[in-house]
Amino acid sequence: MYRLVLFSLTLVGLVLVMNLSSYQSVEVNNEKYNFEAAEKAHIAHLKEVEELAKIHAEVTAPPVITDEVIEEKTIIPLDTPQLERADKLYKQCIACHAKDGSGKAANKAPRIGGQMEWYIEKQLLDMKNGVRVNQQMLTIVKKLSPEDIADLAAYLSKIPWGGVKEE
Numbered sequence: 637m638y639r640l641v642l643f644s645l646t647l648v649g650l651v652l653v654m655n656l657s658s659y660q661s662v663e664v665n666n667e668k669y670n671f672e673a674a675e676k677a678h679i680a681h682l683k684e685v686e687e688l689a690k691i692h693a694e695v696t697a698p699p700v701i702t703d704e705v706i707e708e709k710t711i712i713p714l715d716t717p718q719l720e721r722a723d724k725l726y727k728q729c730i731a732c733h734a735k736d737g738s739g740k741a742a743n744k745a746p747r748i749g750g751q752m753e754w755y756i757e758k759q760l761l762d763m764k765n766g767v768r769v770n771q772q773m774l775t776i777v778k779k780l781s782p783e784d785i786a787d788l789a790a791y792l793s794k795i796p797w798g799g800v801k802e803e
């Protein structure tokens with residue numbers, strides 16, 4: 637038992653001596669703590685961190701993909717006033733028939749891009765005159781003049797039947 641106590645005391649003594657010697661190695665500085673300088677250094681450091689965070693965000697941010705460019709690109713060259721008019725008219729059809737006229741099964745809307753001009757014109761006129769009846773199309777076709785219909789037919793027939801690949 638005596639030996640154990642002696643051993644423990646020696647151990648405690650050793651630890652104390654080690655701590656004391658490390659305390660001695662701390663530099664003694666009698667200068668007054670310069671609060672202003674420390675604060676300035678801290679603010680400068682925060683600024684640096686902020687700038688680095690900005691650079692980090694720029695580097696790691698995923699590229700912004702805007703489809704605006706695609707939106708602005710027309711599906712076919714609008715080289716006549718008729719095609720320009722039709723391009724505007726066709727905007728109301730895109731929801732159901734898709735931008736390139738390839739149709740949308742979900743809306744039961746068939747492919748119309750690349751269809752023959754006379755056929756498109758006939759279908760739209762038939763729908764307007766009640767010869768062919770489809771409720772969805774009726775709402776649209778009611779508002780189209782025969783000229784609108786002719787323009788749309790010319791426009792749609794110029795789109796390649798297979799659709800246009802958007803880059």
Ligand code: HEC
Nearest residue numbers: 728729732743744745746748756759760770772773776788
């Ligand atoms: C609300 C959805 C919707 C909108 C908007 C719409 N359509 Fe349709 N369209 C249809 C559906 C559904 C059919 C199929 C009609 C049927 O089954 O008889 C159709 C059929 C057609 C057809 C006949 C196709 C064929 O092969 O016989 C043409 C042409 C057509 N649409 C052109 C247009 C044009 C041009 C516009 C825009 C001015 C337009 N549609 C807007 C839903 C729509």
